[in-house]
Amino acid sequence: MKRKIILSKGLxxxxxxxxxxxxxxxxxQSSASVHQATLMESDQKTKEISTxxxxxxxxxxxAAVFDARPFxxxxxxxxxxxxxxxxxxxxPMSFYVSDVTEIGRMLKGDKAAPIVLYCxxxxxxxxxRLASELLEAGYTNVRRYQLGIPVWRALGxxxxxxxxxxxxxxxxxxxxxxxxxxxxxxxxxxxxIPSAKNLPRSLVKEGKDIGxxxxxxxxxxxxxxxxxx
Numbered sequence: 636m637k638r639k640i641i642l643s644k645g646l647x648x649x650x651x652x653x654x655x656x657x658x659x660x661x662x663x664q665s666s667a668s669v670h671q672a673t674l675m676e677s678d679q680k681t682k683e684i685s686t687x688x689x690x691x692x693x694x695x696x697x698a699a700v701f702d703a704r705p706f707x708x709x710x711x712x713x714x715x716x717x718x719x720x721x722x723x724x725x726x727p728m729s730f731y732v733s734d735v736t737e738i739g740r741m742l743k744g745d746k747a748a749p750i751v752l753y754c755x756x757x758x759x760x761x762x763x764r765l766a767s768e769l770l771e772a773g774y775t776n777v778r779r780y781q782l783g784i785p786v787w788r789a790l791g792x793x794x795x796x797x798x799x800x801x802x803x804x805x806x807x808x809x810x811x812x813x814x815x816x817x818x819x820x821x822x823x824x825x826x827x828i829p830s831a832k833n834l835p836r837s838l839v840k841e842g843k844d845i846g847x848x849x850x851x852x853x854x855x856x857x858x859x860x861x862x863x864x
Contacts, residue, residue, distance in 0.1 A: 668687075669686075669790065670685065670686045670687040670790060671685045671686075671687050671688075672685055672686075672782075673685050673781070673782070674757055674781050674782065676781065679779075680766070680767070680770055681766040681770065681777045681778055681779050682778045682779070683778070683779055683780070683781050684751065684778050684779070684780050685780075685782075686780070686782060686786065686787060686790050686792070688780075689714075689751065689753075689780045689787075690792075692751060693714070693715070693716045696716075697749060698748075698749035698750060698751045698776075698778070699718070699741070699742060699748060699749065699750050699751070700714065700716055700717040700718070700751045700752075700753070701717065701718060701719070701720065701733065701738065701750065701751070701752050701753075701765070702714065702717040702718065702719045702753060702754070703732070703733050703752050703753065703754045703761040703762040703764075703765045704719070704731075704754050704755065704759075704761055705722065705728075705731060706719055706721075706799075707799075707800075707803065708755075709797075709800075710796070710797040710798075710799040710800035710803065711796060711797075711800035711803060711804065712784065712794040712795070712796060712800065713784075713794055713795055713797075714753065714784070714787055714792065714794060714795070715793065715794070715795045717753070718741070719733075720733050720734055720737035720738055720741065721733070721734050721737050722734060723735070723768075730764070731761055731764075732761065732764040732765050732768060733761075733765050735765070735768050735769055735772045738750075738769070739772070746772070746773045746774045746775060747774075747775050747776055748774075748776065749776045749778075750769065750774060750776060750777045750778065751778050751779070751780055752765055752766055752777065752778070752779045752780070753779065753780040753781070753782075753783050753784065753787075754783050754784070755783050755784055755785065756781075756782060756783035756784060756785040756786060757781060757782065757783070759783055762779050762780075762781060762783070763779070763781075766779055801828075805828065805829075810861070810864050811864065812832065812857075812858055812864050813828045813830065813831040813832070814831070814832055814833075814834045814856070814857075815827055815828070815831045815832065815833050815834070816834060816835060816836040817833070817835065817836075818835045818837055819833060819835055822835075832851075832856040833856070834847060834848075834851050834856055834857070835847065
C-alpha cells in the first residue's frame with residue numbers, strides 16, 4: 636500500500652537527512668554517518684557527493700564549486716569558496732539555469748576540469764539542469780552536492796554573505812540580527828550597521844554555552860526563540 640507523507644518545513648532537513656542515511660547499504664550503515672550521506676538518486680548522469688566530500692574539496696581546492704542559483708540568492712548566503720555566474724539568456728525564472736558559456740570562460744575552456752554544483756537542496760532543479768547542460772556541452776567531470784544549502788547549514792556548515800546581500804537584508808529583512816565581533820571599545824567608537832549587537836570575538840572561548848556566548852544567549856544578543864533568524 637502506498638502512503639503519502641506531508642511534511643512541515645521544520646521537519647524537512649531532518650527527514651531528508653534520515654532518508655539519505657537510511658539509503659546506504661545495510662553493511663555500510665554501521666560505518667557511515669550523516670555527513671557521508673547522499674540522496675542516491677536513480678538514473679542520474681552525474682555523480683552525487685556527500686557533505687564530507689564537499690568539505691574536503693573546498694579545503695583542498697580540488698574542484699571548481701559553482702552555486703547554481705540566481706545572483707541575489709548567492710549574494711545573501713552561499714557556501715564559502717563557491718562562485719556564481721550569470722544566468723543563461725532567454726530562460727524564464729521558473730527554469731533558471733546558469734550560463735554554461737560563462738562557466739567555460741572561468742575554466743578557460745578546460746572541459747575536463749573537475750566541477751561541483753549545488754543549489755537549494757533535494758527538490759531544487761537548478762543544479763540538475765546545469766549538470767545536464769554541462770554534459771551536453773562536453774564537460775566530462777561534473778558532480779553535484781544535491782543536498783544543497785539546507786543540509787549544509789543543518790550539518791553546521793557556515794555560509795558567506797556578500798556586500799550586495801547585506802544591502803538586501805538591511806532593506807528587506809527585519810528579522811535579521813547582525814553581530815559585530817570587534818572589541819567593545821572599538822565597536823562603541825567605530826562606524827557600525829544600525830541595530831548591530833556586539834559579541835567580541837576575543838571573549839569567545841572554545842566550547843558550548845560558556846563565557847560570552849552564554850551571556851549573549853541570556854541577554855538577547857543571540858536569538859534563542861527563532862534559530863532560523
